[in-house]
Amino acid sequence: MKMAFMSFFEGKTKEIIEVLKAGNIENYVQWDEIKGQSAGYRPRMGTQVWPGHNGAVQFPIEDDRVPGLCETVTKFNEDAEYEGISLFVFNIDCMVIKKPQE
Numbered sequence: 760m761k762m763a764f765m766s767f768f769e770g771k772t773k774e775i776i777e778v779l780k781a782g783n784i785e786n787y788v789q790w791d792e793i794k795g796q797s798a799g800y801r802p803r804m805g806t807q808v809w810p811g812h813n814g815a816v817q818f819p820i821e822d823d824r825v826p827g828l829c830e831t832v833t834k835f836n837e838d839a840e841y842e843g844i845s846l847f848v849f850n851i852d853c854m855v856i857k858k859p860q861e
């Protein structure tokens with residue numbers, strides 16, 4: 760099992776959620792109004808000098824689905840007119856979640 764972390768310009772949030780839904784990713788955490796900078800792009804600090812914010816999502820994903828996710832993000836970035844998605848995938852050593860009652 761892996762953990763994926765995606766960061767992006769907040770204006771792309773709806774598109775990112777669509778990517779998650781299309782990939783059948785139902786278990787994720789979303790952060791809004793994050794300050795930061797991606798290499799080669801202007802900072803997003805929520806100020807007059809550096810307006811705007813970033814967003815992020817993080818979710819567990821099965822190992823065999825990672826290549827497809829990477830392809831999807833690569834395609835998204837190729838099609839993006841300006842800023843795209845930064846994707847990071849790393850190992851999960853332990854994962855405990857409460858399952859819904861049936």
